[in-house]
Amino acid sequence: MAFKDISIVVARYLSSLELAFRLDRGTPQANLRWAVDGLAGALALGVVAATPVAAQEKPGSLGLGLFTFTSGPAAAYGMPGKNAADLIIDEINAKGGIEGVPVSATYVDEAQGAQGVIAEYRRLAGDAKNQVMVAALSSANCLALAPLAEQLEVPTVGWNCDTHQLLIDGKSKYVFRPNGNTVPEFVAYAIYLLDRKPDVKTVAIINPDYAFGHDAAKIFTAALKALKPDVEIVAELYPKLGSPNYQTEISRLATARPDVVFSNLWGADLENFVRQAAPRGIFTSSQVILALGETVLQRVPLPDGVIVGVLGDGWWMSPDAKANPETVKFAEAYKARFGEYPVFPAIKMANALIYVKAAYKAAMQKNGGKWPTRAELADAMKGSKVATLTGTAQTRPDNDGLVDQIVGVTVKASAQPFPVIGDMVRYKGDSLMPQAGQDPLAWISTLKPEFARRLPKPGSYK
């Protein structure tokens, strides 16, 4: 026990030292930082090794490390996630906690960058109280944390990680994603577009300049080319993440005169783009697809007919969501507390916490009611099928998630002062996913128009 306590203190001290070094990246300090990383990692491993016996007893509280963006332009997407976590955790604790153990969350702001996020993860993992990490929002941070989760053997639930690269090797034991990934998310848009606008000839893309933007462009383009080979990509723009001004990009899109403009910009970037593009006629001259458009429906006046979706099934007004009293209650409570309805990042976070709760229940049923170790918890997540607020999250043997994909277009609604999603389709989660271990892009290239014809059509989800 003494070793554990000393290890925690020293690991925390080393992590804080590492944060201090972030400002100075000179060679000697950089070397020192690696040394500190190594030492902190070794000590954190020591803590993990020293705690399995204690983990069998019910703790006084269950700590969760929750990673999201709470500052910077990405906070427009990250804060709904934090809000939802606050709400769900309050609800869980009001009902006595998870299996009788109250939950306490420690939030980590991902805006500090990967080095800071890694240091915070290591610090939290070093404390045995924190049994699960709900991390992260950014695909880049998810990729950075995944090896650490495996090394420290901490169950880590990617509440938003979209990149298909996260679990591609199929070897992960402790990293889970109770969501779809970039493959079904963006193949869904290609299929919906071709159903709605079969004569499309030219497409322009404007995505953020990092893995999520580039992956989405690759997948969307590959799916379009497979299903309609004569489609031409006439412009591909990748503005810097957090860019406030898109006027030049908008001019470039206007000069390209594409039939379709596709974008997976998000957060404040998406708001800025919509506000700047709308008065300049982009939404009238082209069919616009905003893959994360649902997040701005309540904040920005989007015109009718824009193809939008929720990168999964997390639409709080979907027929399934409206039929679930828990979801209706959650949406109303969220609106009452935060002033707007839960956008899909909020639903994703809520679903991720429901997933964690279900894993505890399953793990305790399996081990005779004892409080599970981290390994037992991870074991319970593998292959699980959990009813969420908006559907089902199924975990495959490779730990990747199968979640349905909802896509539609913006329409006016008399009941709401903002546009909602209409003419919806709900694709089954497994119908747009390659088999575990299969190269996603190779799988997409095998798709044929017949494949799309077998899928449900726009307007079929009512």
Place this chain on the structure above:
Amino acid sequence: MLTAIIPLLLDSLASAALIFFAAVGLTLVFSVLRVLNVAHGSLYSIGGYVAASICLFVASRQLNSYLSFAALLFSAVFVAAIFGPLIERGLVRWTYGKSEAVQILITFGLFLILEDLQRLIFGVQSFYEDAPMRLLGTSSIGGVVYLNYQIVLIGMALLVVIGLRLLINHTRLGRLITAVVTDREMAQSIGIDTNRIFILAFSLGVFLAALGGALATPTSGIAPGLGADTMVLAFAVAAIGGLGQIEGAAVASLIVGLARVLAIYLAPSLDAVAPYAAMLAVLLIRPYGLFGSVTARRI
């Protein structure tokens, strides 16, 4: 051919105008005080936040929408009047004559404080108020729809260049500033109140930064982190033009604007590096910038 060149030209000018507003205050302050103010970007974003707040107030009280134009200018004056004397007297004056490292460390500390202050006051969500942009409408030029506000910005940037040149060359204050810039000790010895000149010049720099932020708000959002991005870009422009050179900042803004726009049109993957590639190219040929020189400085 013309239809391809017009959008390139207009976008370059519009982009250069915004970049110029971000950079000109930085270069002016350096020319007079010989201090590289790392907190300049924060003052730019504070100008944006204040302008957006006042415009939102105007909208919420259903006052005449055209008041939002006055609000943009007023917010810059307000920020300059509050922060200019406060920062110069409270912090910057202690760095005069100190090494550049000390000046940069102190203004960097101020930058961190101002960034956190913005988060505390305005929160972490982005701010946006586009009333001035909507009021002016749009025009179709070369087959592309432009905001008339973008064209107004180009004109405003031109007015600022002319206005600053008139101020420096044809007013008493301008001649006093020139005297201080040319020889600080000599100016002091003939009775010029250099402290007053420093306060005024620094406040003018803050005004220009805040004006840049305020004028940018109607076309782009303001969010935490904008200050850092602005500062880096402003420094690149100041380095290309020559630190302390107002016309240099104008020409450098055009170069950076053109480089960015060309990258977006022709090689989008180079968009982010284009301004710094331009800086590198200029500094390799002229290490003191286009308008800078080793021995003499002018404004």
